Each structure stands twice: as C-alpha cells, then as structure tokens.
Amino acid sequence: AQTVTQSQPEMSVQEAETVTLSCTYDTSESNYYLFWYKQPPSRQMILVIRQEAYKQQNATENRFSVNFQKAAKSFSLKISDSQLGDTAMYFCAFMNQKLGAQKLVFGQGTRLTINP
Amino acid sequence: KAGVTQTPRYLIKTRGQQVTLSCSPISGHRSVSWYQQTPGQGLQFLFEYFSETQRNKGNFPGRFSGRQFSNSRSEMNVSTLELGDSALYLCASSLGRGDTDTQYFGPGTRLTVL
Numbered sequence: 001a002q003t004v005t006q007s008q009p010e011m012s013v014q015e016a017e018t019v020t021l022s023c024t025y026d027t028s029e030s031n032y033y034l035f036w037y038k039q040p041p042s043r044q045m046i047l048v049i050r051q052e053a054y055k056q057q058n059a060t061e062n063r064f065s066v067n068f069q070k071a072a073k074s075f076s077l078k079i080s081d082s083q084l085g086d087t088a089m090y091f092c093a094f095m096n097q098k099l100g101a102q103k104l105v106f107g108q109g110t111r112l113t114i115n116p
Numbered sequence: 117k118a119g120v121t122q123t124p125r126y127l128i129k130t131r132g133q134q135v136t137l138s139c140s141p142i143s144g145h146r147s148v149s150w151y152q153q154t155p156g157q158g159l160q161f162l163f164e165y166f167s168e169t170q171r172n173k174g175n176f177p178g179r180f181s182g183r184q185f186s187n188s189r190s191e192m193n194v195s196t197l198e199l200g201d202s203a204l205y206l207c208a209s210s211l212g213r214g215d216t217d218t219q220y221f222g223p224g225t226r227l228t229v230l
Contacts, residue, residue: 035218043204045221091159095217100171102217103149104208106159 002027002094006107013082014115020067021077021110023092031097034068034075035104038088048090051075053097079112087114117143120209120222128228134195137225139207141188147171147212148190149219150182153204162205165190166212194227202229 003026013019025034036048051059051068058066063080079086092107121140129135141148149172150162161174165184182192188209194201204226208219 033217037221042223043226044223045206045208047218047220050218095219097217099213102147102210102212103161103164103172103174104151104159104219105161108158 002029002032002096002105004092004094004105004107006090006092006110008110009108010111010113012113012115015082015084017082018078018080019082019112021079021090021092021112023075023077023107025073025075025092025094027073027094027096029096029098033095033097034066035093035095036064036066036077037091037093037106038086039091039109040085040088045091049077082114084114084116086112088112120207120220122205122207122222122225124225125223126226126228128230129197130230131197131199133197134193135197135227137192137194137205137207137227139190139192139209139222141190141207141209142220145209145211145220146188147210147217148184148188149208149210150190150192151206151208152176153206153224154202159206162192197229199229201227203227 032053034051049061067076089109093104147166149164164172168184179195184190204224206224208221210219
C-alpha cells in the first residue's frame with residue numbers, strides 16, 4: 001500500500017516570500033504520478049501541479065514548482081512570490097499509473113497562511 | 117468546458133436514513149471517483165466508476181455504494197446513516213486512461229448526520 005506523509009501541519013509566511021512544503025511517499029511501484037492540490041476555504045479542491053514519475057525534469061506552473069527526488073521518495077512544492085490568494089490547505093497526493101488502481105492517496109495536508 | 121458539478125451542496129439527515137449524492141463529470145470524462153473528507157481521517161478513496169462499471173474500491177462498508185450512468189454521471193448512496201458519515205463528499209472526474217490521467221474535483225457535498 002502507498003502512503004503519503006506531509007510533516008508540516010501548518011506554515012505561515014509573509015506575502016511575496018518563497019515557501020516550500022514538504023512531502024514524502026512510500027511505494028514499491030515504478031510508474032506513478034504525484035500531485036499537489038490546494039483546498040481554499042471554499043473547500044473546492046484545485047489542482048496545482050502534476051509530476052510523472054518517469055520524468056526527471058521537475059514540473060513548474062508559473063510561481064509553483066516541485067523538487068522531485070525519486071530515489072528519496074520526496075516531492076516538495078515551492079511557491080515563489082507568495083500571494084494572499086495562496087492561503088489554503090495543500091495536499092500532496094500519489095496515484096498509481098495502473099488502470100483499475102488509479103485512486104489518489106492523500107497526505108494529511110499542510111495549512112498555509114500568507115500574511116499581508 | 118464546464119467543471120465537475122455536485123448536487124446537492126448541503127444535506128442534513130438523521131441517523132438511519134439513506135442519502136443519494138450526484139456528480140456530473142467534465143464533458144468527455146468517463147471516469148468518476150468519490151472521496152470522503154473528514155477532520156479525523158482526512159481524504160479517503162471510496163470508489164471509481166468507468167464506463168458504468170466499478171473499477172476500483174476503497175475500504176468502506178457495504179452501506180456505501182455507487183453507480184454510473186451511460187452519460188458518465190454518477191451517484192453515490194449511503195444507507196443506514198451513522199453519525200460518523202458526516203463529511204464532505206468529493207467527486208472527481210478524469211479521462212480514465214492509464215496515461216496522463218488527472219482528476220479534477222467538484223465543489224463537494226457537505227453531509228451532516230444528526
């Protein structure tokens with residue numbers, strides 16, 4: 001079974017700062033995806049970024065980037081130039097690539113607060 | 117494209133009743149997955165439907181069931197409600213292929229069991 005661990009329950013930074021959220025996972029699979037989702041107070045789960053395990057290049061989406069270390073099973077999210085709208089719960093998630101086994105396994109989440 | 121929609125957004129039921137939640141996926145998406153979110157257990161996978169067939173199932177009791185229709189819309193049913201079933205129920209849709217698959221979530225249905 002796969003597990004996902006987010007060791008930082010809460011983080012708080014000032015607007016415009018850079019913040020890194022940590023995530024580690026455990027799996028014996030070789031083909032999988034990793035995701036970061038954000039859940040603002042509205043509770044809508046929003047995809048932030050996705051990484052395919054076979055890709056060595058780290059994914060980036062505007063101010064969001066990841067540091068994917070496959071051997072260490074680590075998948076951290078860096079938010080640059082943080083904005084007030086980034087305030088949310090952030091969930092790291094794992095998905096097996098096998099058809100029929102494509103469920104998301106989530107970490108417990110990191111509550112990120114961006115202060116003005 | 118319109119996003120994933122869920123109805124109703126809020127529900128209040130009493131113990132012992134049953135409830136049906138509905139999810140309409142993004143157009144063209146054939147896979148619908150359901151998740152339960154609670155403060156204590158976090159986000160847990162319930163089941164996935166693809167082309168009207170349950171393709172994957174989580175570790176929930178048989179009181180939780182679902183189905184998918186030919187237009188890919190899905191319903192989830194919980195029978196004999198318990199207090200512990202109070203949660204945010206999220207559905208997510210995806211293409212359902214093995215490659216490049218990403219799940220997109222609806223706004224959720226908040227179920228309160230009294």
